[in-house]
Amino acid sequence: MLDRIYLSPPHLGRHELNYLHKAVEDNWVAPAGPNLTGFEADLCTFTGVGHAVALHSGTAAIHLGLRLLGVGPGDEVLCPSFTFVATANPIGYCGATPVFVDSEADTWNMCPVRLREAITDRLSKGKKLKALLLVHLYGMPAKLDELLAIAQEFDLPVLEDAAEALGSRYQGRPLGSFGEVSVFSFNGNKILTTSGGGALLTNRADYAAKALFWATQAKDAAPHYQHSEVGYNYRLSNLLAGIGRGQMELLEDRVKRRSEIFTWYKENLAGLPGLSVAPATELPGSRANRWLTTVLLNPAEPKDGASQTSATPESLRQHLETRNIESRPLWKPLHQQPLFADAPMYGGAVCEDLFARGLCLPSGTAMTDDDQRRVAKALREGLAA
Known part of the structure; x- marks a missing residue:
């Protein structure tokens, strides 16, 4: 039997072991530690974005991103139909409804013509459009000039799903740096993996702080466990972040x-x-x-x-x-x-x-x-x- 050829398996080198060994030696195996903050800094350096919050999945990052943009029950979020279900599922987590938009044939990403059609029709029906969630499919940059211009025209904040697109660029600028909030995935099949993992990126310090707060069970500032908001167990571990740091060196x-x-x-x-x-x-x-x-x-x-x-x-x-x-x-x-x-x-x-x-x-x-x-x-x- 010939060895199996997989679609997109993880590809690790020796770099990752340096960070993993250090984490174990220093007993940093929790969802906190120098690998975690270092990995976030690596992502910021690579993309030019001001803040990164490393999480346990790209799906978690989309969920928190939608919450940061104020998406809630009764809202609608524009979203490409041609994408993995993890792009759209968090819209439902927020109690909102996805409005799907067709692709264009050049890049296979969201069609600007259909996007404008969707926006004008939903607004004419009195619907509450809250955000544009755009995707770079299979790592191919979307037509950002056109899509972002439409979003600006209709005052729609953009959540950039770059889950498949770390290392891709548009007009020389890294993908993951165009949205008010952007996300990456580091699932085992991605070009960079942390086994499982993701990240939320933003240039807004208040958004980053809020995302970190929600991702760590929304613990209020108190000596005891005090909670005023719903939070989540979304933080990436320091061990897995070490894998990410080694992978970044090879990106x-x-x-x-x-x-x-x-x-x-x-x-x-x-x-x-x-x-x-x-x-x-x-x-x-x-x-x-x-x-x-x-x-x-x-x-x-x-x-x-x-x-x-x-x-x-x-x-x-x-x-x-x-x-x-x-x-x-x-x-x-x-x-x-x-x-x-x-x-x-x-x-x-x-x-x-x-x-x-x-x-x-x-x-x-x-x-x-x-x-x-x-x-x-x-x-x-x-x-x-």
Whole structure:
């Protein structure tokens, strides 16, 4: 049996052990300690954002971010449909309703045209729009100039979900630095991992202090346990933050390697019938971290003069499994999920088509050239079947 090739497994070096050993030696194993404050400082230095609060997940960071922006029962939050469910679930935690917006075909992120349509229609219906939650999907920068201009026009604060986009840049500026509140994820499959973890970033000191307060059970200033607000057990541990510190030292190398993997796929899969590596090109002046390399299939029915295939993402995924290779469909749009059956949706054709035709390929930075050749060979076999 060939060794399994995973989609995006953790990739640790020796750097992490230095911080972990130090934490154990000094008995700093709680959700406090020098690794934690050091990791937050590393994130601030990298992004240029003034404050960071390290948390146990990106989902927790989105939840606290929405609370900071005042989202509550009866409110609506604009959100892309084409994203992981963790983007939208915290909207429900706050008692608010997501308003889903379709993607545009260039970056697969939120469509500015559909966003404007959604805002004007919801306002005409007397709805209370509270925030814009935008995502950089698969590490590809969204069309921020257009999206942020619309948010400013309608006085909507922006929560930037950069969970998949650490190391990506827009107009030379790091993603995660554009929102009034921004979030990262350090889940085991991300380009930088702390096993599980996330962070909330903001330039507002009062927001950072409040997020830290809520994340540590909202303990009032008293010698005993006194609580006036609902809090959460959301803080990252000092041990896991040590892994993050070691990973930060390798981040630029990891981004470079993901880009090399993407380029190899793009060049070596170019001749396969009915398959294309996409989205192929970043926006001018931008850099995608290429967290996952994704492909689209052109179905057997003629489409824009492109070569076609009778293979589907699911048939290819199953064929890759027979070769012990993990792959995954693109995100299923949230407006198609039973959980959000009653949520408003604007557009839908673009993200529905992407889901119907797309597949994520193994993209881990520890992949070898032989691993990539195995994937390419399996794809050729699956397309020919």
